[in-house]
Amino acid sequence: MWNTFHDAVRPLVEAARDLTPIIAVILFFQEVVLQQPIPNLGDLLAGLLFVLIGLALFVRGLEIGLFPLGEAMAHAFAKKGNVFWLLLFAFLLGFGTTVAEPALIAVAGKAAKVAAEGGVIEHSRMAMADYAFNLRMTVALSVGTAIVLGVLRILSGWPLHLCIMAGYALVVAITYFAPEEIIGIAYDSGGVTTSTITVPLVTALGVGLAASIRGRNPVLDGFGLIAFASLLPMIFVMLYGIVTA
Amino acid sequence: MNMLDMFVDTMLSTLRDVLPIAAVLLGFQLLVLRQSIPQLWSVIRGFAYVLLGLALFLMGLQEAIFPLGEVMAKQLTDPHFLYGSAAHIPELIRWQDYGWVYVFAFAIGLATTLAEPALIAVGIKAQQVSGGAISAWGLRIAVSFGVAAGVSIGCFRIVTGTDLWLYVVAAYVVVIIQTRFAPRMIIPLAYDSGGVTTSTVTVPLLAALGLGLASTIPGRSPLIDGFGLIAFASVFPIMSVMGYAQLSRIMGKSQQIKEADNAL
DSSP: HHHHHHHHHHHHHHHHHHHHHHHHHHHHHHIIOOOOOOHHHHHHHHHHHHHHHHHHHHHHHHIIIIIHHHHHHHHHHHHHHHHHHHHHHHHHHHHHEEEEOOHHHHHHHHHHHHHTTTSSOOOSSSHHHHHHHHHHHHHHHHHHEEEEEEEEEHHHHHOHHHHHHHHHHHHHHHHHSSHHHHHHHHHHHHHSSTTTTTTHHHHHHHHHHHHHHHHHOOIIIIIIIHHHHHHHHHHHHHHHHHHHH | HHHHHHHHHHHHHHHHHHHHHHHHHHHIIIIIIIITTEEEEEEEHHHHHHHHHHHHHHHIIIIIIIIHHHHHHHHHOOOOHHHHHHGGGOSSOOGGGHHHHHHHHHHHHHHHHHOOHHHHHHHHHHHHHHTTTHHHHHHHHHHHHHHHHHHHHHHHHHHHOOOOHHHHHHHHHHHHHHHHHHHHHGGHHHHHHHHHHSSSHHHHHHHHHHHHOOOOOOOOOOHHSSSHHHHHHHHHHHHHHHHHHHHHHHHHHHHHHHHHHOOO
C-alpha cells in the first residue's frame, strides 16, 4: 500500500523540482527586468499544473512501459541472432519516428521558404511543398541509417569516438561545398530529429543490446545511438542542398 | 470546453506521433520475434501513461509557458527596451547592449533543459546502467549548463553576425581534445546528450528567441541568422558533460589524496 502511494507521489515531487527553475526564470524576468505584470496568471497556473502532472505520468510510463519493452525486444533480437531483422527493425524505428516528427515538419517548412527566397527553387506553393517533403524524407532516411550504423557499432564494438570524429570531419568537409542557405538548417536538423518518445526507446534498445551481447559493456557500448542520429542528418541535409542547388 | 477541445487535439497529435512507432514495435513483436511480451499489461499501461503525460505536458506548455516565453523574447530584443526609446537606436549595433538577452538565453536554456523529458529518460537509464556511478541529476545539471552556455553564445553570434560554421568547427575541435582526456565511461553518454537536449521544451522557445533577435537587429535576416541556435544547444552539452566527468575525477583524486594523507 505504502509502496504504491510512494510510486505515485515520487514522480510528482520530482516533476515539481524540475519545473521550479522555469517558474523562477519567468518570474525574475517578468518582475525585475521587464517590470511587467504576468498576463493571465490563472492560465499560467493551470498550464503549469498540466505540465507537472504530464511530466510525472510520462516518467512513470517510461519506467513501467517503454524501458522494459525496449529492453525485452533487444534481448529477444539478441537471442534470435538474426542480424538482418535487427537492422531492419533499427532502420524502421529511426525512419518511422522521424517522418512524423512535428519539429521536423516545422523546420522543413521554414527551410523551403529560405530556399524559395534564395532563388534555389521556384517561389510557388507546389515547389516549396515538394522541397519540404523531400527534405523530410532525407532526414528520416538519415535517422534510419544512423540507428542502423549505431546498432552495427554495438554489434562490432567499434569505438564510438572514432566514428563520431570521422562524422565530424565529414560534416566539416561537406560544409565547405554546401550552399550557404542550407548550412544553418542542416546543423539544426541534427538536433530536432530525436523526439521525446524515440529517445527512451532507442536508449533502451542500445543498452539492452549491449547488455545481452557478450563482451559488450552497457555503459560504453549501449549509449551512442542518439549521437549517430544527430550527426547523420547534418551530412544528409547538406548533401541534399548540394544536389538540389 | 475549450480546454477539453485542446486536450483532445493534443492527444490526437501525440497519438499520431506514436502510431508509427507502435506499428513497428508490434509488427516485429508479432511477425518476427513471435514472443509474448513479458508483463504485457504493465507495458500497455506504461504506454498509456506516456501518451497521456506527454499530451498534458504539451498542452500545459502551449497554454502557459510558450506564449509567455515568446512575448518575453520579443520584449527583450525590442530596441525600445534595449535603448530606452526609438530615437536612441544607434546605427552600429554593439554586442554589449544585448546583455539581458544573453542572460535570458542562459537562464531559459538552463531551466527548460532541466525539464526536458527525453533528457530525464536518458538520465534514469544512465544511472541504472552505471550502477549509480553516473547520477541522473548530475548528468542533467551538466547538460543544462551546456545548453545554457551554448544558447547564450549562439545569441552572441546572431548579434554579431559571425559565421555559424566557425563556431561549430571550433566546438568540434574542443570536443575532440576533451574526448582524448575524458574518462572513457562518460564519452558515449556525452555524445548522446547532445542530441537529447533539444526536443519538446527547448526548441520552440529557442526558435522564438532566435527569430526575435534576427528580425530586430538591422542587417540580420531572420531566415538565415535565425537558425543555428539549436546547433549550439546540441554541441555544448557534449563539452559540459565531459567537463563534468573530468572535474569529478579531479575532485575524486584530491579526495583520495586527502584520505591518504589522513590515513598517514
